[in-house]
Amino acid sequence: MSYLLTQMFLYMLCTFLLGLLLGWLIWRYGNTASNDTEALRAERDALLAERNDLNVNLDACRTRSAREREAVEELRGKNIDLQNRLDAMTVAGQAVPAATSAVSDPSAGFSGTASKPEGLSAPRGGQADDLKRISGVGPKMEDLLNSLGYFHFDQIADWSPSEVAWVDENLEGFRGRVTRDAWQPQAKELAKG
Numbered sequence: 549m550s551y552l553l554t555q556m557f558l559y560m561l562c563t564f565l566l567g568l569l570l571g572w573l574i575w576r577y578g579n580t581a582s583n584d585t586e587a588l589r590a591e592r593d594a595l596l597a598e599r600n601d602l603n604v605n606l607d608a609c610r611t612r613s614a615r616e617r618e619a620v621e622e623l624r625g626k627n628i629d630l631q632n633r634l635d636a637m638t639v640a641g642q643a644v645p646a647a648t649s650a651v652s653d654p655s656a657g658f659s660g661t662a663s664k665p666e667g668l669s670a671p672r673g674g675q676a677d678d679l680k681r682i683s684g685v686g687p688k689m690e691d692l693l694n695s696l697g698y699f700h701f702d703q704i705a706d707w708s709p710s711e712v713a714w715v716d717e718n719l720e721g722f723r724g725r726v727t728r729d730a731w732q733p734q735a736k737e738l739a740k741g
Contacts, residue, residue, distance in 0.1 A: 662714035665707050667697020677701050681738055684729030689722060704735035 671677075676699035679690045696718075698704060707715065707726075716726045726732070 661710065662717060663708075663710045664714050664718075665698070665703070665711035668699055668703070669697065671699035677738070679704075682729075682731050682734045684725055684731065689719075689725070692719060692722070701735040701739035704731055705739050707732060 671694075676694065679685050679693055679698075679701070680687065682701075682704070685693070693699075696715075704726075712726050712732065716724050719725055
């Protein structure tokens with residue numbers, strides 16, 4: 549019987565020691581798991597915030613896209629209306645107004661040799677006008693105009709028909725934009741203000 553009690557005591561001691569070892573391992577590596585959990589929660593919160601920002605930006609883009617589509621449809625409608633009126637005038641034998649031919653022909657109002665407008669080596673007073681305020685002039689176009697010596701609205705407003713023809717022909721990649729986008733009237737208005 550003492551043999552049996554000794555055996556039971558040894559089994560109980562081994563079980564106790566094994567329990568202590570397992571408890572220590574769980575406690576030791578359980579803390580790391582909680583640290584990992586906190587890191588995962590922080591990452592999840594950051595991703596949720598980023599997703600919310602992206603949803604806000606997406607909604608803004610959808611709204612802007614819808615407005616632009618409406619504007620395009622409105623312009624298409626106006627274009628169809630103007631084309632119908634032009635066709636009706638042509639069928640009726642009436643003369644097409646001069647403004648229509650001026651818009652379609654960049655060299656309208658000019659006959660002869662094109663001449664380069666006088667440019668500046670630098671903007672007056674060291675400050676150039678924001679030429680991007682003219683419809684049809686973007687950052688690249690503004691850089692191209694500045695490289696040709698045109699920095700101010702009044703320079704563009706004062707171009708003669710032969711100078712307009714020269715600029716229309718020499719804007720690399722943007723030929724005809726001065727006339728097509730009616731830069732001069734816009735530049736005159738901007739030069740006043």
